[in-house]
Amino acid sequence: NAGVTQTPKFQVLKTGQSMTLQCAQDMNHNSMYWYRQDPGMGLRLIYYSASEGTTDKGEVPNGYNVSRLNKREFSLRLESAAPSQTSVYFCASSEVRVHEQYFGPGTRLTVT
Amino acid sequence: DQQVKQNSPSLSVQEGRISILNCDYTNSMFDYFLWYKKYPAEGPTFLISISSIKDKNEDGRFTVFLNKSAKHLSLHIVPSQPGDSAVYFCAASDSWGKFQFGAGTQVVVTP
Numbered sequence: 001n002a003g004v005t006q007t008p009k010f011q012v013l014k015t016g017q018s019m020t021l022q023c024a025q026d027m028n029h030n031s032m033y034w035y036r037q038d039p040g041m042g043l044r045l046i047y048y049s050a051s052e053g054t055t056d057k058g059e060v061p062n063g064y065n066v067s068r069l070n071k072r073e074f075s076l077r078l079e080s081a082a083p084s085q086t087s088v089y090f091c092a093s094s095e096v097r098v099h100e101q102y103f104g105p106g107t108r109l110t111v112t
Numbered sequence: 113d114q115q116v117k118q119n120s121p122s123l124s125v126q127e128g129r130i131s132i133l134n135c136d137y138t139n140s141m142f143d144y145f146l147w148y149k150k151y152p153a154e155g156p157t158f159l160i161s162i163s164s165i166k167d168k169n170e171d172g173r174f175t176v177f178l179n180k181s182a183k184h185l186s187l188h189i190v191p192s193q194p195g196d197s198a199v200y201f202c203a204a205s206d207s208w209g210k211f212q213f214g215a216g217t218q219v220v221v222t223p
Contacts, residue, residue: 004155031209040121042201042215043156050209059212090155096209099144103155 135202
């Protein structure tokens with residue numbers, strides 16, 4: 001039982017490059033989330049998926065797209081990376097009614 | 113629009129004493145509140161939660177208090193231990209399961 005896994009752990013991109021961050025959970029949770037963490041800003045919600053087949057925007061969705069591939073997997077795509085997207089990205093999952101979220105270890109992304 | 117605020121970015125406390133972390137929110141639709149703990153280079157881990165129908169919840173050394181009229185919650189850690197040194201995030205959720213987090217409070221427990 002690995003919980004929430006994220007790949008890659010680290011990534012360096014040049015401005016304008018694209019990439020996909022992968023997230024998978026093995027807890028049979030319905031809801032999945034993508035957050036970014038920046039100094040002094042806490043965790044900000046980018047996108048979430050309340051259940052398989054649905055996705056919704058969070059606080060800071062611009063520049064990102066998501067795909068809920070199946071119940072286990074939720075990916076985050078940067079189509080054209082910008083330096084402002086330099087951040088640590090966390091994926092999380094939860095059973096909606098329980099509310100408690102389980103987080104992955106994070107992906108540290110640097111855009112130069 | 114930051115609807116969950118932790119106004120103290122840092123807190124230093126002596127080992128064995130009480131740590132009190134505060135959190136304020138503005139959205140009356142929030143009905144569930146949580147505290148997470150985060151160590152460097154790791155994801156946040158769930159610590160304790162409270163529903164809006166309660167005003168207190170305890171789990172070992174950790175107690176969360178909720179004052180709905182003031183839109184304020186606090187986390188008490190008694191007694192504080194060196195392993196409690198971490199960043200603590202307050203979070204609030206509405207009935208759709210959409211979360212919003214505060215900016216975090218760095219707690220340092222000194223010997």
